Amino acid sequence: MSNSQLTPGVVPGRLPADAYAKNFGDHEPPLDMHEARVAADRCYFCHDAPCITACPTSIDIPLFIRQIATGTPEAAAKTILSQNILGGMCARVCPTETLCEEACVREAAEGKPVEIGRLQRYATDTVMAAGVHPFTRAAPTGRSVAVVGAGPAGLAAAHRLAMLGHDVVIYDARPKAGGLNEYGIAQYKAVGDFAQAEVEWLLKIGGITVKTGMALGQGITLAELQKAHDAVFLGMGLAGVNALRAAGEDLPGVRPAVDFIAELRQAKDKSALPIGRDVVVIGGGMTAVDAAVQSRLLGALNVTIVYRRGQEKMSASGYEQDHATSAGVRIICNASPVAVHPAGGALEVEFAYTVDGPDGLKPTGETFRLRADQVFKAIGQTLSGAPEGLELAGGKIAVTGAGRTSVPGIWAGGDCAAGGEDLTVTAVAEGRDAALDIHATLMAARS
Numbered sequence: 130m131s132n133s134q135l136t137p138g139v140v141p142g143r144l145p146a147d148a149y150a151k152n153f154g155d156h157e158p159p160l161d162m163h164e165a166r167v168a169a170d171r172c173y174f175c176h177d178a179p180c181i182t183a184c185p186t187s188i189d190i191p192l193f194i195r196q197i198a199t200g201t202p203e204a205a206a207k208t209i210l211s212q213n214i215l216g217g218m219c220a221r222v223c224p225t226e227t228l229c230e231e232a233c234v235r236e237a238a239e240g241k242p243v244e245i246g247r248l249q250r251y252a253t254d255t256v257m258a259a260g261v262h263p264f265t266r267a268a269p270t271g272r273s274v275a276v277v278g279a280g281p282a283g284l285a286a287a288h289r290l291a292m293l294g295h296d297v298v299i300y301d302a303r304p305k306a307g308g309l310n311e312y313g314i315a316q317y318k319a320v321g322d323f324a325q326a327e328v329e330w331l332l333k334i335g336g337i338t339v340k341t342g343m344a345l346g347q348g349i350t351l352a353e354l355q356k357a358h359d360a361v362f363l364g365m366g367l368a369g370v371n372a373l374r375a376a377g378e379d380l381p382g383v384r385p386a387v388d389f390i391a392e393l394r395q396a397k398d399k400s401a402l403p404i405g406r407d408v409v410v411i412g413g414g415m416t417a418v419d420a421a422v423q424s425r426l427l428g429a430l431n432v433t434i435v436y437r438r439g440q441e442k443m444s445a446s447g448y449e450q451d452h453a454t455s456a457g458v459r460i461i462c463n464a465s466p467v468a469v470h471p472a473g474g475a476l477e478v479e480f481a482y483t484v485d486g487p488d489g490l491k492p493t494g495e496t497f498r499l500r501a502d503q504v505f506k507a508i509g510q511t512l513s514g515a516p517e518g519l520e521l522a523g524g525k526i527a528v529t530g531a532g533r534t535s536v537p538g539i540w541a542g543g544d545c546a547a548g549g550e551d552l553t554v555t556a557v558a559e560g561r562d563a564a565l566d567i568h569a570t571l572m573a574a575r576s
């Protein structure tokens with residue numbers, strides 16, 4: 130007998146074969162030309178547009194929307210990509226509901242913003258589908274820069290440096306470039322092989338060599354990179370995960386949500402991926418929501434997110450929380466994990482109810498248990514493998530200005546650097562700005 134949602138344990142193929150393509154297909158389908166023109170016509174092309182200020186990469190949103198409205202999506206794409214070279218991915222994954230679209234004057238007036246994200250996708254998809262790379266390199270500077278990490282921060286830094294005429298070598302620990310675009314973002318946000326297609330398109334600028342399977346600290350050292358290159362940019366993200374600090378967290382069946390998501394992203398056939406009937410996700414952010422929703426999409430029957438504080442404190446936005454609940458995920462707040470117990474071939478997670486008062490989080494003394502075939506820990510990532518000798522702040526690499534670390538000649542940006550939100554678009558902005566500062570520094574040293 131084949132498996133169903135009711136099958137106990139952790140098994141593949143809980144859903145009918147055709148359900149997977151639908152479940153992991155485009156979360157928000159792309160706009161066609163007519164729909165894009167109609168959506169663009171809703172923009173007031175505001176002077177001092179608040180949407181620009183709300184965009185971490187400061188894209189000239191009214192300009193690109195006007196370019197779409199006038200039938201020139203290629204020009205619109207260039208406007209976007211000149212500020213944000215990963216504008217295609219950001220159009221898919223940005224929490225626009227808390228950024229540009231939240232700031233849009235039509236959101237304030239009517240509760241329905243201009244669909245900036247979908248319009249951005251329309252424009253960037255147009256140039257990528259045509260195989261056009263709208264930028265060219267400046268004359269060679271003779272300078273070389275090492276970039277550690279091929280995630281959004283590293284790719285944005287590398288592209289800007291290459292455009293300015295520097296030679297760039299990207300070193301990444303993983304087998305594929307893209308960082309969390311490839312291994313973390315929910316599958317239904319960036320369907321198909323979009324992350325790899327975008328990397329290939331970005332590399333068309335030329336002058337960038339990507340060396341995968343090369344981890345800083347394992348075979349290469351910072352001193353070697355400093356010797357071989359004129360500057361180093363660290364965009365190594367957060368490769369470690371926080372521990373639950375609950376008894377039993379090493380039991381089989383308990384694992385980091387990011388590992389589950391990476392496996393899911395790399396699985397060509399989602400129906401072959403085993404998933405529990407009962408899944409418990411511990412955490413309150415985007416990772417928790419993505420792990421929970423994708424567990425449901427794989428066919429898990431009961432998926433529960435448990436967060437230790439009140440719902441208003443969850444770092445997943447209201448939009449993401451609604452997305453989770455509409456996918457059938459249950460959210461329990463004010464409960465903190467105490468222990469994971471073996472329970473007849475499955476697990477039981479014991480939680481303590483909490484109150485979040487002026488003196489911090491306190492257990493109420495009452496506990497409850499949830500049955501789980503799988504437990505995903507989504508309580509945050511940590512910096513791991515950062516080179517010695519760099520000053521840290523709050524567990525991340527301390528930076529000043531445009532990503533300058535405490536060591537001259539070394540810059541950092543994206544999730545591994547202190548300050549800023551851990552978002553794809555923020556990583557792109559920080560990578561780009563560090564690249565401009567590296568360029569200015571290298572050119573000043575030459576003159």
Ligand SMILES: Cc1cc2nc3c(=O)[nH]c(=O)nc-3n(C[C@H](O)[C@H](O)[C@H](O)COP(=O)(O)OP(=O)(O)OC[C@H]3O[C@@H](n4cnc5c(N)ncnc54)[C@H](O)[C@@H]3O)c2cc1C
Nearest residue numbers: 278280281282302308309344345366543544551552553556
């Ligand atoms: C599950 C999940 C879902 C997310 N969803 C969203 C979303 O929908 N929207 C959004 O805006 N943000 C989302 N984020 C956050 C976003 O993905 C990150 O903020 C962004 O990827 C950070 O980019 P980065 O380049 O700093 O780091 P990363 O994307 O983590 O890239 C770092 C790169 O460095 C490499 N590396 C690490 N250590 C070494 C080393 N020692 N040597 C060499 N290379 C190394 C890694 O292999 C990786 O390729 C999500 C994050 C997670 C975990």
Ligand code: SF4
Nearest residue numbers: 172173175180233234
């Ligand atoms: S705030 Fe809204 S209406 Fe105004 S320019 Fe931006 S997208 Fe257009």
